[in-house]
Amino acid sequence: MSGCHSKQCGLGSDDLSFLPEDIRRKVENHPCYSQEAHHFYARMHVAVAPACNIQCNYCNRKYDCANESRPGVVSELLTPEEAAKKVLAVAMEIPQLTVVGIAGPGDPLANPERTFRTFELIKEKAPDIKLCLSTNGLVLDKYINKIKDLEIDHVTITINAVSVDTASKIYPWIFYNHRRYRDKEAAKILLEKQYEGLQACVENGILVKVNTVFVPEINGEEIPELSKKVRSMGAFLHNIMPYVEGEGTAFSKAGIRPPTPQELKEMQEKCEGNMNLMRHCRQCRADAIGLLGEDRGQEFTKDKLSKININYDPNWRKQIHEEIEKEREKLRKARELLFGETENEGPKVLVAVASKGNMLVNEHFGTAKEFLIYEVSAKGAKFIHHRKVTPYCHGSISCLEGENILEDTIAKLSDCKAIIAAKIGFEPRDVLKQRNIDCVDEFAYLSIDEALARYYKKYVLKEEVPVGTNGG
Numbered sequence: 322m323s324g325c326h327s328k329q330c331g332l333g334s335d336d337l338s339f340l341p342e343d344i345r346r347k348v349e350n351h352p353c354y355s356q357e358a359h360h361f362y363a364r365m366h367v368a369v370a371p372a373c374n375i376q377c378n379y380c381n382r383k384y385d386c387a388n389e390s391r392p393g394v395v396s397e398l399l400t401p402e403e404a405a406k407k408v409l410a411v412a413m414e415i416p417q418l419t420v421v422g423i424a425g426p427g428d429p430l431a432n433p434e435r436t437f438r439t440f441e442l443i444k445e446k447a448p449d450i451k452l453c454l455s456t457n458g459l460v461l462d463k464y465i466n467k468i469k470d471l472e473i474d475h476v477t478i479t480i481n482a483v484s485v486d487t488a489s490k491i492y493p494w495i496f497y498n499h500r501r502y503r504d505k506e507a508a509k510i511l512l513e514k515q516y517e518g519l520q521a522c523v524e525n526g527i528l529v530k531v532n533t534v535f536v537p538e539i540n541g542e543e544i545p546e547l548s549k550k551v552r553s554m555g556a557f558l559h560n561i562m563p564y565v566e567g568e569g570t571a572f573s574k575a576g577i578r579p580p581t582p583q584e585l586k587e588m589q590e591k592c593e594g595n596m597n598l599m600r601h602c603r604q605c606r607a608d609a610i611g612l613l614g615e616d617r618g619q620e621f622t623k624d625k626l627s628k629i630n631i632n633y634d635p636n637w638r639k640q641i642h643e644e645i646e647k648e649r650e651k652l653r654k655a656r657e658l659l660f661g662e663t664e665n666e667g668p669k670v671l672v673a674v675a676s677k678g679n680m681l682v683n684e685h686f687g688t689a690k691e692f693l694i695y696e697v698s699a700k701g702a703k704f705i706h707h708r709k710v711t712p713y714c715h716g717s718i719s720c721l722e723g724e725n726i727l728e729d730t731i732a733k734l735s736d737c738k739a740i741i742a743a744k745i746g747f748e749p750r751d752v753l754k755q756r757n758i759d760c761v762d763e764f765a766y767l768s769i770d771e772a773l774a775r776y777y778k779k780y781v782l783k784e785e786v787p788v789g790t791n792g793g
């Protein structure tokens with residue numbers, strides 16, 4: 322069950338046609354499994370699983386900050402009943418929601434009653450929603466029948482190592498079969514169980530995404546081998562995520578550094594030949610809600626939910642999804658026309674795009690919280706990854722703060738040849754021009770594909786580009 326043939330991106334639209342029908346249906350509107358779908362469909366995590374059965378040196382579940390965005394962090398813990406109610410409320414408020422996952426804040430399978438009760442309630446009340454589970458894999462094989470019975474079709478296993486030596490630098494202890502194990506003994510058991518869990522999922526037709534936290538000094542050498550191994554075992558997708566420094570973690574205290582965007586890109590390129598890579602992961606909080614990259618969790622707090630009456634309407638949601646699919650189809654057809662067949666690849670350039678979703682250039686430079694980075698050549702545009710930034714236009718900030726934020730954003734985008742946004746103000750435009758970065762807002766509200774194609778032809782190849790409408 323290995324995925325697509327293309328290396329273009331995570332799982333872009335074109336790739337899905339290579340998949341068997343049953344698998345295509347599982348991934349086509351899943352924002353994490355299909356790179357294209359993540360522009361249109363939303364996901365939510367419900368935080369019902371507080372306990373964890375292992376310790377990772379990059380994790381500190383006590384730390385909760387509204388601006389923090391990484392797995393393991395939540396604002397409110399929910400009971401299964403509260404979680405199911407929240408899912409129905411979100412699904413009606415954000416009809417693009419197609420996927421509910423349980424990812425913590427601990428390990429879902431270290432809290433089996435709470436986790437499976439939540440899934441049972443959601444399956445009963447909203448059977449049109451896909452169910453996902455993220456786990457460290459320690460007890461995955463034990464629950465495989467339950468996972469299958471509940472039709473949890475997507476399981477993510479975080480696997481960070483191949484060798485016991487490397488794993489023992491990441492995991493100081495595990496709690497398994499009523500006993501605590503430490504150091505290499507712990508690492509050995511965990512690795513065995515993770516790979517057994519992966520195998521059990523594959524044998525049962527469950528799609529597996531393997532997440533790997535890339536910590537250059539710790540597991541950087543081993544990740545290409547890991548990627549090969551999980552592919553050979555039948556994992557569907559590999560998601561190499563940068564280690565995010567968290568306050569109070571062992572790695573943070575030891576001064577272990579995260580990878581640079583360039584290191585991440587290089588690692589992804591090294592592994593790309595091995596298997597399908599997810600490049601659009603946002604390392605969401607364990608209670609994240611919305612399109613990837615946005616978090617609308619604060620709109621659905623327990624307090625607010627207690628005042629909401631919910632009439633779950635799957636037919637209405639279906640109609641909305643059909644509209645989205647029509648839009649996707651239009652964009653797909655347009656995309657085929659944009660970059661014509663050519664032998665000559667031309668120069669490859671990196672371009673940063675500001676988007677709020679729907680695959681459009683619809684975000685201003687100053688309000689963007691992230692940029693989507695594409696590598697563009699005469700043959701097409703390939704999504705590389707996103708880079709988070711602090712919005713430059715931020716009501717109450719002082720000039721000096723604004724300058725610092727702008728400098729920080731420019732440093733993060735310094736390897737890009739251009740920034741394409743719906744609007745770029747005079748001030749940043751001047752600074753960006755001085756750094757030889759093209760500022761392009763003439764393609765506002767076009768599809769990202771069309772904007773990139775037009776940019777490449779006009780600015781890189783210096784060709785005449787006729788004015789057109791979206792997809793034209």
Ligand code: SF4
Binds near residue numbers: 352601
């Ligand atoms: S953490 Fe990554 S894989 Fe999980 S929901 Fe967010 S984007 Fe998807």
